[in-house]
Amino acid sequence: MTERLRLSGLTKSFGGLTVASQIDLSLNSGDRAALIGPNGAGKTTLVNLISGALAASSGDIHLDGVRMNALDQASRSRLGIVRTFQVSRLCRDLSVLENVSLPLIQRHGAAFRLWPSARRDRAIETEAIALLEPLGLADRAGRRVGELAYGEQRLVEIAIALAPKPRVLLLDEPAAGVPEGESGVILDLLSRLPADLPILLIEHDMELVFRFARRVIVLVAGAILFEGTPAEVADNQQIREIYFGRAGH
Template identity: 45%
Template sequence: MSAVLQTFDLSKSFGGITATDHVDFTLAKGARHALIGPNGAGKTTFVNQLTGVLRPSSGRIELMGEDITALPREARVKRGLARTFQINQLFGTMTPLEMIALVTSERLGRGSHPFRALDRDLELVGQTAEILTRFRLDDIMDRRIATLPYGKQRQIEIAAAFAARPSVLLLDEPAAGVPEAERRELMQTVAALPDDVSVLLIEHDMDLVFRFATRITVLVNGRVLAEGTPEEMARDSSVRAAYLGEGAHA
């Protein structure tokens, strides 16, 4: 499978601390890929470099074969790289309908006031409705986001990222704090996204990782310790010793 996102020799240092250490990484087209590792492994620093929050100390990042290492965040989003955060980045006074319509309108070049056009812009209406349906938000689309359960808020944030039509979607612990029943529904929805959306999941919940991912990269002390299928990672003694523990299972 062709690569949509790659890093080459990517490193980031803060003073005398090396957070990511010569990381070579490839995300394949259509992948359901998980990045795991203990606290302090460098996962968030790595993702922040991918998305332009942090500038690497050295190395290169490519998106669809283009060097994006020096590009600002907004330019990366326009080229198809979207993310969610550990803490929701939502407008609590909006409804899911308004939130999705806003992102969709920006992508379609309709400006930042989509609500005036919702009754006459058929393309905007159609795409917004499709996303609300895909993420099972139809029945709550007119409720204020701040009043909704946390699991639904996480689902809305992923839906909003998807509304940007990314080729790469980075999910930073999307299920953290979400009840188990809602967590399963959330990840089933993500797993069912179109094949042209490649997903990189950063997550601590190993049961969720093994259910979702078809490939796993293990980061320890800023370096890639191992990479492979969930079954390979569960059997890898170095991974078990560093992170999963002897009781790990696929």
């Protein structure tokens, strides 16, 4: 397994509050990792640091051996660091196809805008369908996003995240707000993502975490408390008290 993303000593403070503390973490090709921890532990902050939405106070971020620290969000995304958001950012009045087309057009860059528009539209539609098909979403392509069940909307967000051809995918609570009966569709979609794509999944639903992840990272108060297999995490008394105790498991 080759290393794609490496965080070393990653630290972020807001004034006196340290929200990421000396984080060392690697994601390798094919990784299926879950990041768990109580509310306010710093999970979204970590995604913001990796994606470039926030600048680190110290430490390093490498993607494919290249240091990312000085690059902005757009550059990191172009190089393959892609994240989804805890709160949906879809255009609800546009169709699924249109939502997926936007990042595809963006990826093609300026020269693409000079193509004849009919040819351009056809090319984008073909690409969009190729993206939606393996995820089981092709039959939703023409539907307005706002008409879809919320669970399905969240699937569209993951499809959009694949458009820039990520080298690493950071999913911030893709099942947040999804009714319990619909969380199965999220798990089903996660299992269809490209096998070599490293994924870091932030999730509170332990059933989803345990079924998805082969590695679980526990973040508490901005620091990694524990990293291990799902079974090791479930067996750890301290984590049970801090995390599962709080969640009422």
